[in-house]
Amino acid sequence: MTATTDGFARAERRSSGGDAGGRAARLRLACRFALREMRGGLSGFYIFLACITLGVGAIAAVNSVAGMMSEGIRHEGKAILGGDLRFALNQRPATPDEMKFMAGLGEVSATQSLRSMVRREDGSDQSLAEVKAVDAAYPLYGSLATTPVKPLADLLRKTPDGYGAVAAQSLYDRLGVKPGDRLRLGDLTLTMTAVLDREPDLLAEGLAFAPRLMISGQALEASGLVQPGSLVEYAYKVKLPAGVDPDDAARPANDHFPPLGFQVRTAKNASPSLRDNIDRFSQFLTLVGLTALIVGGVGVANAVRAHLDSKRAVIATFKSLGASGRFVVAVYLVQIMTLAGLGILLGLCLGVVAPFLTARFLVSVIPVAASASVYPGALLLAALFGFLTALAFALIPLGRTRDVAATALFREAGTGGGAAMRWSYLGAAIGLAAVISGLALLMASDRKVALIFLAGTAAAFVILRLVAAGIAWAARRAPKIRSTPLRLAVGNIHRPGALTPSVVLSLGLGLTLLVTLAIIDFDLRREIGTGLANRAPDFFFLDIQNQEIAPFRQKVDELAPGSELDAVPMLRGRIVRLKGEDVAKMKPPEKGGWVLRGDRGITYADAVPENSRVTEGTWWPKDYAGEPLVSFAAEEGHELGLTIGDTLTVNVLGRNITAKIANFRQIEWENLGINFIMVFSPNAFAGAPHSYLATLSIDADGEAAEKRVVNGVTNAFPAVTTVRVKEALDAVNQLIAQLALAVRVAAAVALVSSVLVLAGALAAGNRGRMHDAVVLKTLGATRATLVRAFATEYLLLGLATGVFAVAAGAAASWFVVDTIMTLPFVFDWTVALTTLVVSLVLTVGFGLLGTWRILGQKAAPVLRNL
Template structure:
């Protein structure tokens, strides 16, 4: 090389100085990428935990959005029109109908519960049916699919002395009839023309306790079920001529008939209760996903610590070559961040695909339309949760590497002293935790629930951490047993770098959730199957006309002389004002919004109803004849800020009645006795048409054969009266609750699976300690059997103690949910407690011994020559 080349090279080297002096800002990322070329060995649990939790949150958010988008897109079909106006117990007057019809084409539908009957005498079959009577304009939107295929007009047309009818297949099964057979509804004879395969507006009219029976309005009038005060809901649906003026049209109807008491809905909120339930269930499942992430956070911390332990030689090399602690921290923060992004990406991909998979597999079976699509909001939320969890749990172990001397890093497996990172890393960890809590509260619609959840989660984490420290402290102070296996097991529990805190934390979180769900399940099951039937009535009887109440009561007492009969008058009313405030201006707590959502059953009474206890104020005299008074349920009154002396306005049968609150009652709703939110003084509804509601309580709960016989007798003698067997209703409620619990259990498996992964990862992270111990002890003469026995005793003790703590924490959590949220009696389950203990022992001992067996199989030479 000549002198010019040397000069050029020197000049080039001078110009290339940035390459010889790399940018400090990008240096950590470059080293992290170099290390990651070797793969993600040791981060399997890290990735799995993050992916599971993020997938749960992204999937729940995307699926919820798919449901709400589907409801919004199909709002007109689900509602059966652009707008719907509903009245209870009465039809719209000609003036009210004209006001509605001014908006466009109108379809009139009536819905009620009634008893459908087939056969006679002992061969009589009777079942509760959800009757839907439609006019010729139905359906204005959507398609009604029938089997066999036919027009609705032909199916419901009268002929040969009977009206045509369509039914859900289950109704035909219950009545043991087929297409072409005749049956009875009230005083009318019907002939089954076919079955309903798909009903476009099913969610709008609601899913009741009985199967659907569809008839014409003429057939309904022929049944003689439309009596004054009958519990019939009249729906007037409008397909607007000018859909863009929907809001103005609804406002005109409500202002044009302020006393009508219309319940108005529009295509934008075709199924508001369903949407509310979707939102609530989504919130719960999001919290379950967050629980999975919190559990997975422990796995993140374990994985980072284990990775840093494995890289202590590399870290020592970095520091011996002059790398400052901040650079070391930056390298491994970048490395952990890149791996976290992989896990989060996997979770987002799986979660985002969930609505598409569900729609492809089950979309045709669901009555709810699903509109799957990529949801940026759900993806962003899942990304934020995953990143904050990874950061919050990784900062502490990463910060430990900042100020550690090179010599300490080389001797860490011997020294094992507990350390804390610098204050800056502690502050950053606290900031990440606060950001995570703030995100959880901000993203929640019920922020008080989110705050309670966060407080509970923090309490459980702290308690489990203290329990782990307490176990180590107790083990350290216990006398040394004579048995070598016991002495070694005890020493392993409290030695430096022991797995005790990690095992207690990861296993305890999963078991606490398991016990909580099991005890909630047990309490609900007991409430529905064990306790209620002995206290609840055997039958509810609806739509008893006031002029036949006395005769029906005599009939029941003749058929069931040992039974207890109770009858009360019942009307339906819609609350207009509470305490002088219009209901539109109120913002009730979510759990009490149902009070204002539709018409409420109301009654009047001379005496305090059974199952009620006077909580405040005085009951009116039996012969009271002054201004209207009302008794309000205390808890609901408190929720709306009502007190004695406040006024309540209710629209009943198109008439607005204002009454003063005279007293407040505590009601035992779980007894299923006849009771109401509002009970008025007897003179309030003098002369108003109404029906009666009756209950029959058979001694010792009765039996199925006796109840069915009595049901057939009622259907024969009083065909217009609807009989509801409480046991059947409870069975259906139990099925609904059971399905909900199955969904909850399935979602909670994500959190439980995270716990198992974290436990397995924690035990795997301690593998090098087990190998070291096993080699030394075997060299000193310990047998394989003795070592296995010592490790089994260690894991069994940790699993047993953790299970006991988890049972206590889970029972406390379940008690709060059942008693204070569900307002039910708490039921203890020994099986759930023993199951948690068994799961704990199987997991800890099983995973522990698998790792131990692998440790005992290691060749000692490789370990001994490094001592």
């Protein structure tokens, strides 16, 4: 034995020289021993691999799919935008001089978009539609698909039967018509000629709440819908000559057009809202995947601890033969990182196939999901996260093994043996955690959100550890219990090496996340489906002309006597200067910047609007005739850094109007009543053409009353757009359902990771349970007694974890719903009970499944090794 010990020591000394060659030799020796031990298979490391694979796969898949969509937007930018450049105006067409400027850049295609009511020819039914009028040059890029397949010019041509039109299938379904039937739009009769299957520039038009109806520009002019003040968007798409950079062409346009109210976009920024949404959602899902990976890191630590525990005799032999603690750590670190590499590789395989599996589905949802490919950047990011996480969580149990003496390893049941953690290993683990957090922040599009998410995850780990310590403390101080199974269960909760920290930590985070998201989803659906529906008006009416407002009121009184009609003047305007500074040259603030992007609805009034109150400044007198004044929304105004007395300039119908801020208003948006960010003094828009916006709350219930109002208003005022609030809320509910499904899938990844960690923690504790079971059976305990004891222990742990998850999830969801969303918070007890049941089933089920096998273990082999 002495010769063997000296030989091993000399071999390590020769390989541990201070030079690089000596370090390389030591590493080769460690690798040789590590690979020899791995010949026995991956027993005990399957959960380790699953945790790494799941976390890496989630990050790789999310970022690969996001990369595919972003690449599709870049690749199809011209088709999405409808041209190399897009100029947009609201409520007015381009002037001859403006058209001349755009025509000088290249080929121009002009479209007009508005919302209007489309009705059956006999007036028996109607539907809101997104109307788009196109010219002969449309589309400049991309292809438009219809059924039957015919040139668009032929489908929209005027015939003796009237103008032709194409529409999305959903419009046909709503009105119960088919191609060949006739519909009424304003004063015009249209012949439906085809189904619109694909519209190339749909995404550039923004969010649509109604089906598309496409007609020619001449048909829109004949419909009588476009009148002074009508809410029409005029878009001019330009196809540049070959070789001309869109940014170079946009620079003089940006200098020329902002003062006139133009919005200018290039093909490189074809759909900024979609791009931003992809970035935000992929960031959120990446952070959830990272959370799953970090939760899986707990499983890594459990697996490494259990593996080292099973190798304590081998480690003791190494040390007895002269191996240093550093060499032992190197041997098992090589093993662990080799297995981590295998898990990372499996996760990357999931990331590689994800775009190919989702491309066909995404094409039907977002028509720019380009052909799938492999995205090295996304894979590299996921691999880096996986490697750093595995290494960080492996260092903690490895650090406790280094300084354990050989005699202690032979004598004790576990490698920990009470050994202290070296500060160098703990510091390295903390440093790696900081690197992971820094990398997540660096890759995030919104670093504030990422920082909050990471801080919340770190806080959750700390709180869960404190909860576990509290449970153990309570069990330690529990009164003496006569029942043997219950006494054993309570003792198992607080004894050294108990499963309490692992169970609480592994399940707590996943269940808390699920509870939080489930309650937020419940409150959103409740508020939109019931709360808003009860408080909101029944209808919105748009584009009521000045000369029509009086007969419109009279008609509504006839159709819905006793109902409440509220009408206010409405224009569209864009802020072009703020405190004298050109908005186009400003960097908008993160909060409130949305007010400066695009056109906003504005109005004028001589009194404070309902559902709002003045918080700063004073309102103007009723017959005010001085310089134009404006009342600004308080929250948004403060976010933009505005104060009383500052000036802003808005462009309305091509005319710039400068007004001084007279006061700020606190606005109650929750009831969906009429309100605006900006309310001007009446003299600001004296003589300006405008339309009216109205809301109607009818004093009757039922579909029949609502249908009577819609049919009566639409037939009497064809140009007025009627929006049924219930249908709009249904559309919002569908959008929320789609988002909630994606979020639930992401949360399920974290829960699955938690379940894997739970299974690993219970498996890691089975060796200690084996010794307990054998000793207790030797002392006379029956299998039934042990099963009741273990089941009671798992039941208590699962109940405590479930109660914490419900409490923490309720607190987190309250903060989001009440503070961030400013909506009424209602706790859903169904979620609470479901969470408790899931927690109990998982802990008791996995616990007994793993424990049942060891209850039949023969006593002699175990007792010989004690």
